[in-house]
Amino acid sequence: MTESMLDIINLRKSYGSELVLQDISTTLREHEVKVLIGASGSGKSTLLRAINLLEGIDDGQILLDGQDITAVGVDGDAVRAQIGSVFQAFNLFPHLDVLENITLAPRRVHGVSKADAESKALQLLERFGLADKAKKYPDLLSGGQQQRVAILRAVITKPKVLLLDEVTSALDPILIAEVLALISELKGEGMTMMIATHEMSFAKRVADQVLFLHRGKIMEAGSPEQILEAPNSVELRSFLGALRQAGRL
Amino acid sequence: MSYQPSPLRLQREAARRRASRRSSLIAVLSTIVIGTALTIIVTGAPGFKAVRQSFFSWHYAKSAFPHVLSGLLINLRVLVIAGFFVLIFGLLIALARTSRSPVLYPIRLLATVYTDIFRGLPLLLVLLLVGFGLPGLGISWIPGSVVVLGTVSLILTYSAYVGEVIRAGIEAVHPAQRMAARALGLTQTQTQRYVVLPQALRKVIPALLNDLISLQKDSGLISVLGAIDAIRAAQIDTAQSFNFTPYLVAGALFVSLTIPLTRFTDWLTRRQDLARVQQGQW
Numbered sequence: 001m002t003e004s005m006l007d008i009i010n011l012r013k014s015y016g017s018e019l020v021l022q023d024i025s026t027t028l029r030e031h032e033v034k035v036l037i038g039a040s041g042s043g044k045s046t047l048l049r050a051i052n053l054l055e056g057i058d059d060g061q062i063l064l065d066g067q068d069i070t071a072v073g074v075d076g077d078a079v080r081a082q083i084g085s086v087f088q089a090f091n092l093f094p095h096l097d098v099l100e101n102i103t104l105a106p107r108r109v110h111g112v113s114k115a116d117a118e119s120k121a122l123q124l125l126e127r128f129g130l131a132d133k134a135k136k137y138p139d140l141l142s143g144g145q146q147q148r149v150a151i152l153r154a155v156i157t158k159p160k161v162l163l164l165d166e167v168t169s170a171l172d173p174i175l176i177a178e179v180l181a182l183i184s185e186l187k188g189e190g191m192t193m194m195i196a197t198h199e200m201s202f203a204k205r206v207a208d209q210v211l212f213l214h215r216g217k218i219m220e221a222g223s224p225e226q227i228l229e230a231p232n233s234v235e236l237r238s239f240l241g242a243l244r245q246a247g248r249l
Numbered sequence: 250m251s252y253q254p255s256p257l258r259l260q261r262e263a264a265r266r267r268a269s270r271r272s273s274l275i276a277v278l279s280t281i282v283i284g285t286a287l288t289i290i291v292t293g294a295p296g297f298k299a300v301r302q303s304f305f306s307w308h309y310a311k312s313a314f315p316h317v318l319s320g321l322l323i324n325l326r327v328l329v330i331a332g333f334f335v336l337i338f339g340l341l342i343a344l345a346r347t348s349r350s351p352v353l354y355p356i357r358l359l360a361t362v363y364t365d366i367f368r369g370l371p372l373l374l375v376l377l378l379v380g381f382g383l384p385g386l387g388i389s390w391i392p393g394s395v396v397v398l399g400t401v402s403l404i405l406t407y408s409a410y411v412g413e414v415i416r417a418g419i420e421a422v423h424p425a426q427r428m429a430a431r432a433l434g435l436t437q438t439q440t441q442r443y444v445v446l447p448q449a450l451r452k453v454i455p456a457l458l459n460d461l462i463s464l465q466k467d468s469g470l471i472s473v474l475g476a477i478d479a480i481r482a483a484q485i486d487t488a489q490s491f492n493f494t495p496y497l498v499a500g501a502l503f504v505s506l507t508i509p510l511t512r513f514t515d516w517l518t519r520r521q522d523l524a525r526v527q528q529g530q531w
Contacts, residue, residue, distance in 0.1 A: 052432055081434025091429035095447045104443060105433040153433070 004066075005030045005192045006051065006161050011060035013050060013216075020046050021216045024060070028161065028194060033187050035203040035224075036196040038213035039239060044196035047213070048163045051194065052083045065160055081109045084154030084162040088169045090146045092138040092153070098125070099134045102153045110157055117156075124152045128182060144175030148182050155186065162186070164195040168202075180205075200228060200249045212236050306494045313486040313495035320482030321502050323396060324468045327478070331403040331468070332461055338404065339411030344441070346412065347419045360412070367409035372467055376402045380474035396478075399471025407464050414456045418449035455521065458514040462507050469503065479503070 006028035013021040021043050028034055036044040049055035051062060053069065053076045062070045069079045092101050102124070103117035112120075125131045128148060138146055147167055154162060164183065168176040180202050187193065187206050197203055203210055203224055210227040212220040214235045220227055228249070231237045243249040291297065345353060345360040367375070379402040384393050392398065422445050430440040472481035479502060483495035 054428060054432060077431075077434055077436045080432055083432075085429075085432035087425070087429065087432075089425060091425045093426065093429070093444055093448075095451060104430075105435065108439050108443060109434040157434075 003030045004028070005032075005064070006194070007061075007063040008047075008051070009061040009063070011047070011050065011057055011062065013046060013055070013057045013059075019216055021050065021057070024216075024218060026211060026218065026221070028192060030192055031190040032208045033191075033193045033195065033206050035207035035210045036194065036213055037198070037200070037203060037210060037227075037239075039242075042213040043216040044213055045165050046216075048085070048165050048194060048196055051161070052080050052085050052163060054080075054085075077109075081105070081157065082160050084157070084159035086147070086150050086154050086162070086164045086167050088166040090138070090143070090150045090170075092146055092150055094138055097135050097137050098130070098141070098149050101138065101149060102156055105153070105157055121152070121156060124156060128152065128185075142175060143171045144178040147171065147175075147179050151179070151182055151186075155191065160192065162191050162193045164193060164197070166196050166198065168197065168199055198243075198248065200243060204228060212239070214239070303491075304493050304497055306492055309486070309490055309492040309494040310498050312490075313483060313498050316482040316486055317479050317495060317498045317502060320477055320479035320499075321506075323476060323478040324465075324503075325506075327396065327400050327403065327468045327471060328461075328465050331400050331407065332464060334404045335407040335411050335460075335464065336457075338408035339415055342408060342412030343415035343419055346416050350437070364409045364412055367406050368413070370406070372402070372406045372470060373473065375406050376470060376473055378402075379405070395474040395476040396471065399468075399474050399476050403464060403467060403471070407460065407467075411457065411460055414453050414460060415449065417456075418453035419445060421452055422448045455514050455518040458510065458517070462510050462514070465507055465510070466503060469499075 004027045008024055008026050008028075011021050011024040012019075024043075024047060026034070036047065038044055046055060050057050057070060060070070061068055064079065064082065068074070092098075093104070096104065099118060099121055102121040103112075103114070106112040106117040106120070107114060122131065122134060125134055130145060130148060130152075133141060133145060133149070138149070141149065147170075151164075151167070167183075168179050171179065176199065180199070183193075183195070183202075184206055193206075195203075195206070207224045209221060210224050211218050212227060212231075212233075212235075214233075219233050220231065220236050227236070228240065231240055240249060294300075342360045342364060345356045346364070348357060376399060380395060380398045383391050383398060383401075426444055426448065427440055430444040431437075435443065469478060469480045472478050472484065475481070477485070479499045480496075483499040486495040487493055
């Protein structure tokens with residue numbers, strides 16, 4: 001049994017009277033990949049944003065590597081520096097080129113020298129076939145390239161956990177494949193990840209465990225096969241049925 | 250087999266050429282007609298002869314030119330110094346007004362009140378209050394030079410405008426950019442410095458240049474304090490000769506200064522629009 005990297009305990013969050021997360025409890029072990037599935041509005045994104053403290057919570061606790069990051073007085077910036085986040089809309093900085101995008105956090109947050117940060121970034125770009133894009137600005141890259149750069153920007157600082165929030169939802173199928181290949185490679189390297197996605201075949205391939213969220217609750221949790229092929233609840237069955245009808249399963 | 254344009258294409262191109270020739274012809278004709286009409290109206294006016302003598306006298310233009318030009322050097326100096334400080338203060342005001350830190354609350358309040366007051370006060374009034382009011386206090390370190398006091402007035406008024414322009418730029422940066430920066434572990438201040446401000450300033454450069462052009466013009470208003478700038482110099486010459494041509498000389502010099510800046514602003518705006526269209530963000 002490997003060490004637990006992220007413990008989520010009885011998390012609860014509401015917007016006004018609407019409960020968006022309730023009684024969420026789960027543990028992400030080191031090197032584990034958990035995939036969150038569920039309809040839009042089921043709370044996947046909110047959960048990920050709560051973990052990197054971009055969103056406050058009402059009740060419960062989140063432990064990162066044993067440390068309570070939801071405790072009073074915790075430095076949110078220091079916590080976020082240890083967590084990688086990638087978003088649906090890439091959110092690269094348009095005024096910085098690829099190399100500057102990737103080296104911003106190492107240089108400004110982790111105090112790495114410019115030369116060291118750049119050589120590390122170039123190594124990463126080289127490995128993932130993006131070396132020729134180092135001096136390009138994001139708007140000249142395809143969506144798939146932008147998203148891969150965004151992932152490299154998040155992993156260059158060796159985060160304890162990588163959070164991926166529907167990172168392929170804005171891409172067409174060929175570009176999706178590029179991005180998923182990169183994520184699979186990160187899994188191969190032992191990256192601990194929490195992934196929200198609508199790509200069920202991908203979930204099947206990378207997930208150690210799949211969590212099905214429905215109206216802010218974890219309705220079912222289990223191996224990909226169990227969740228996708230032997231659903232227990234009515235909610236999961238109807239979610240999978242809808243995906244099948246849309247040709248996405 | 251090499252490409253042969255189809256008759257359809259040739260036909261289309263011929264039609265396009267005809268249409269473009271036709272619009273050029275219409276533009277030329279319309280210019281001639283309107284130009285002639287204006288000339289007839291102006292030169293046919295009953296007072297035209299008198300106006301030509303008192304506003305368009307070559308003799309007085311030549312004699313006033315050196316005085317007006319040396320006055321213009323003061324305007325230019327005022328423009329450069331005021332422009333520099335306006336940018337700095339405008340930036341500080343924008344940062345203060347967009348900050349959310351509770352420590353900065355009093356400064357935020359101050360910046361808001363300042364902006365409200367100085368955007369509302371007519372520049373002429375600020376000039377009179379600062380130019381005649383401040384020295385009246387008799388405080389020894391307050392400079393008595395009207396040029397300095399005039400520059401201070403311009404800085405006070407324009408900082409309020411420029412602060413609002415920069416603030417608009419800061420608020421126009423997409424919130425997702427801020428979120429992405431914070432997610433990387435950047436602090437609030439680092440996010441502002443490395444992610445938000447560079448994008449905000451790029452967005453508002455055309456608007457800032459526009460304010461600079463305006464500042465260039467308004468530097469002529471310091472003449473009300475008695476500073477011998479281009480307008481005041483023209484006024485002095487006019488008072489001696491009772492001929493208004495020196496004013497036109499001053500006007501021509503001001504316009505010749507603003508035109509390059511205006512063209513540059515247009516060019517920059519067009520380039521930014523073009524880039525946006527190419528990125529598909531129209």
